[in-house]
Amino acid sequence: MDWEFTQETFVSLVSALPLTLSLAATAIALGAILALALALARTSGILVLDWFARAYVFVFRGTPLLVQIFLIYYGLSQFPAVRHSIFWPVLRDAYWCAVMALSLNTAAYASEIIRGGLLSVPHGQVEAARACGMPRLMVFRRIVLPLAIRQALPGYGNEMISMIKATSLASIITIMEVTGVAARIISETYRAIEVFVVAGFIYLAINFLLTRLVQLVEFKLSPHLRQPENAAQMAIAGDAR
Amino acid sequence: MTQPGFFDLLSFGPDGWAKALMAGAWMTILIALSGYTIGAIIGTFGAWAKISGGKTLHVAADAYTTVLRGIPDLLVIYLLYFGGSAAITSIGRLFGADGFISFPGFLAGALAVGITSGAQHTEVFRGAFKAVHRGEIEAAIACGMSRSLRFRRIIAPLTLRHALPGLGNVWQVVLKESALVSITGVVELLRQSQIGAGSTGLPFDFYLIAGLIYLAISTVSSIAMRQAERHFSRGVRRG
Numbered sequence: 001m002d003w004e005f006t007q008e009t010f011v012s013l014v015s016a017l018p019l020t021l022s023l024a025a026t027a028i029a030l031g032a033i034l035a036l037a038l039a040l041a042r043t044s045g046i047l048v049l050d051w052f053a054r055a056y057v058f059v060f061r062g063t064p065l066l067v068q069i070f071l072i073y074y075g076l077s078q079f080p081a082v083r084h085s086i087f088w089p090v091l092r093d094a095y096w097c098a099v100m101a102l103s104l105n106t107a108a109y110a111s112e113i114i115r116g117g118l119l120s121v122p123h124g125q126v127e128a129a130r131a132c133g134m135p136r137l138m139v140f141r142r143i144v145l146p147l148a149i150r151q152a153l154p155g156y157g158n159e160m161i162s163m164i165k166a167t168s169l170a171s172i173i174t175i176m177e178v179t180g181v182a183a184r185i186i187s188e189t190y191r192a193i194e195v196f197v198v199a200g201f202i203y204l205a206i207n208f209l210l211t212r213l214v215q216l217v218e219f220k221l222s223p224h225l226r227q228p229e230n231a232a233q234m235a236i237a238g239d240a241r
Numbered sequence: 242m243t244q245p246g247f248f249d250l251l252s253f254g255p256d257g258w259a260k261a262l263m264a265g266a267w268m269t270i271l272i273a274l275s276g277y278t279i280g281a282i283i284g285t286f287g288a289w290a291k292i293s294g295g296k297t298l299h300v301a302a303d304a305y306t307t308v309l310r311g312i313p314d315l316l317v318i319y320l321l322y323f324g325g326s327a328a329i330t331s332i333g334r335l336f337g338a339d340g341f342i343s344f345p346g347f348l349a350g351a352l353a354v355g356i357t358s359g360a361q362h363t364e365v366f367r368g369a370f371k372a373v374h375r376g377e378i379e380a381a382i383a384c385g386m387s388r389s390l391r392f393r394r395i396i397a398p399l400t401l402r403h404a405l406p407g408l409g410n411v412w413q414v415v416l417k418e419s420a421l422v423s424i425t426g427v428v429e430l431l432r433q434s435q436i437g438a439g440s441t442g443l444p445f446d447f448y449l450i451a452g453l454i455y456l457a458i459s460t461v462s463s464i465a466m467r468q469a470e471r472h473f474s475r476g477v478r479r480g
Contacts, residue, residue, distance in 0.1 A: 061413075067455060075444045078445040168315045187323065190327040193324055
């Protein structure tokens with residue numbers, strides 16, 4: 001392995017990192033909103049909404065993400081109505097097309113994770129909140145959603161990692177994020193192994209940090225599962241006595 | 242020139258792309274099946290290394306699954322396709338051939354899909370093996386079964402039964418991942434749709450058709466998987 005070449009590659013790949021991160025962050029944020037809406041539609045008990053959410057999840061989970069990206073980026077330009085609409089500056093832009101495809105895709109997977117979280121909320125908790133006289137919205141905001149988020153977090157962490165990996169597909173529609181730059185360097189130099197090692201290291205580092213971050217949030221959100229700190233101190237004090 | 246309508250594209254006539262798209266779909270299934278098989282073989286060894294391998298093997302298997310689940314599949318395809326081409330070209334030079342020799346895209350794609358799905362197979366098999374009751378294995382030992390007989394008659398069928406739902410999920414992932422192999426130029430479903438989109442100027446129609454075909458393949462295979470699950474859990478009491 002050529003050390004100098006590896007260093008140069010590392011510098012050019014790291015300079016593409018902000019683009020990868022912004023793609024992932026925007027897609028995850030937009031996808032989360034859509035996913036929550038889909039999960040609520042699925043659990044609403046209203047037949048039309050329920051079937052819409054089912055169909056959405058079926059279609060987006062059953063087709064490759066690359067097909068969805070192509071359909072949005074290349075496919076929509078087929079229609080003159082789209083090309084002349086006010087949305088064209090957005091739909092012409094590869095970045096926004098990638099963000100859109102990634103958000104729509106992650107929403108399908110994440111909605112099932114959130115739905116699992118919503119279904120896991122014990123009925124007694126909701127009943128207790130209702131008995132305290134909380135209105136529906138407050139029950140949702142204060143009781144159901146926090147409990148559901150806590151339950152869904154580990155699964156959601158995996159989905160976020162999938163999204164970081166999925167941003168690499170944006171390179172196929174000309175976006176020069178980490179994988180895009182890596183592919184360019186590989187095709188210029190044919191030194192696939194060095195570039196692969198450096199790019200792989202960057203992705204592993206992001207995903208490692210993300211996993212740790214999710215674990216930290218999980219820890220913060222479940223204080224009831226730990227021994228309270230002052231109780232632990234009291235126990236120690238008791239031993240000393 | 243009038244543009245052909247959506248259903249003209251799906252016909253076998255002069256404007257029709259049905260034959261080409263079917264060939265593409267067949268290629269997609271071939272890539273996915275080969276990749277899946279390679280992945281299952283790697284997964285068997287990986288699970289074995291994690292369950293009963295020594296310390297070195299265990300660490301190696303752990304490193305393999307961690308790395309392959311943390312990096313994009315596209316990078317693995319680039320590595321094998323370009324790395325393989327570079328390797329073959331330098332081997333070719335040893336034998337006096339000059340010029341660039343490209344690595345076969347199908348092989349690179351199937352290997353890449355296999356290596357990435359191998360990490361998932363490893364975890365599925367390992368989890369399934371853990372779900373097999375100790376008692377069943379102990380009973381087999383008590384009956385005096387030899388190691389290989391025990392594996393063939395007791396461990397393998399029971400592990401497979403527990404692994405089936407996970408294996409179905411991995412297959413769905415592999416099927417969708419096979420679309421990435423289109424970047425190597427192998428004319429599978431997505432590549433064929435790109436060719437069609439380019440020559441007719443109807444990208445939306447073609448990618449929509451491709452999406453529908455993927456959806457059909459994944460629906461048929463999930464029905465088949467459900468049948469298989471029912472078949473292999475005969476004799477399991479529920480509830």
